[in-house]
Amino acid sequence: MPIGYAIPVALIAFCTAVAVIGPRPPHTRPSYWGYWVTFQINEQPFLPLYVLVAISALALAQGDVDSLGGGIVFAVALLTAAGLFALVRRALATGPALRRALAEGGIELTLARRPWAHILLAPFTVRRRDVALVRNLSYGDAGRANLLDVYHRHDRPPGAPVLVFFHGGGFRLGSKNREARALLNHLAAQGWVCVNANYRLAPAAHYPEHHIDGKKVIAWVRAHAAEYGGDPRTIVVSGTSAGAHMASMIALTPNDPAFQPGFEEADTSVAAVVAFSGYYGRLDGPGSSPLDRLGDAPPFLVVHGANDSLSLVEDTRDFVSRLREKSKSPIVYAELPGGQHAFDLFFYLRYSYVIEAVAAFGAGIARRASAVD
DSSP: OOHHHHHHHHHHHHHHHHHHHOOOSSOOSOOHHHHHHHHHHHHOTHHHHHHHHHHHHHHHHHTGGGSHHHHHHHHHHHHHHHHHHHHHHHHHTHHHHHHHHHHHTTOOOOOOOOOHHHHHHOTTOOOOTTEEEEEEEEOSSSGGGGEEEEEEETTOOTTEEEEEEEOOSTTTSOOTTSTTHHHHHHHHHTTOEEEEEOOOOTTTOOTTHHHHHHHHHHHHHHHHGGGGTEEEEEEEEEEETHHHHHHHHHHHSTTOGGGOTTOTTSOOOOSEEEEESOOOSOSSSTTSSGGGGOSSOOOEEEEEETTOSSSOHHHHHHHHHHHHHHOSSOEEEEEETTOOTTTTSSOOHHHHHHHHHHHHHHHHHHHHHHHHO
């Protein structure tokens, strides 16, 4: 088999093997190389499978597998395909894991049939025709770092719950144009109003400036949500990785003037939190971690991949355990079998289940708010 076949097969085989093996317990520190090697294959195993099928079919048609080297490469391709199917099987276990976790919080999750055409053929397509996107609205004076997007259904049904999302990136990189867009479009199509916000990043900004921006977003949403059909009384704050840190801090420091300089009178409380792949450690000394702010909290849905290479699942388990000790509200924790960091970039198989779970959790929060009213 020509070397042109062997190189992509070997590369896919290596990445697949690392993804299948995953981090070995105890997982004590982040593995950046493990993340970059595996996250795309782990969350979207179908694309490399298509490549292997195409290479193998071409090699068979040209008779390249008859040689010893060609036969070895072909065998490696078959073993790699088996590994990719193992990753798919893990992803399929996400639905039952989420259903069990939500049931423990008193929320029923009825799983629909998978939209296989979307998952297999168009995973990078996240926009929906029934959703309007209003881009680059300013909520502060920090230029592009203080811009947000609003997703809403074209007919703007009134009284809609609101989801506010903050991107990840270790407080140093990222933007509102990256994670969770499939989720935001899905919820908006169901009648939600969704907000996706930038915030100031290091090295230009430092703690607590990121979190001050997050509070400004909540204040902006409470003032403007009704313009898009949103109910400012039902705000769910969410985020991935560093964004989960921000979402948690916002929820655990309601109306704290230390995070609201110049807008101390604004109501920045939220109804619930949805945290993905969160980092919950300190940023700059005491008080800069959600663990430093534990107390009675709104309901949380915490979602973390069991094979996350960047934000350690052990740290999230500790955060959830300690938050449950302090809060009277439901703290729902879902650990995704085989899940890697950044599982929410596109419409992947695993993420399709997570989107349904967030919708069910959010519906439960909206019902709870209506019952209180």
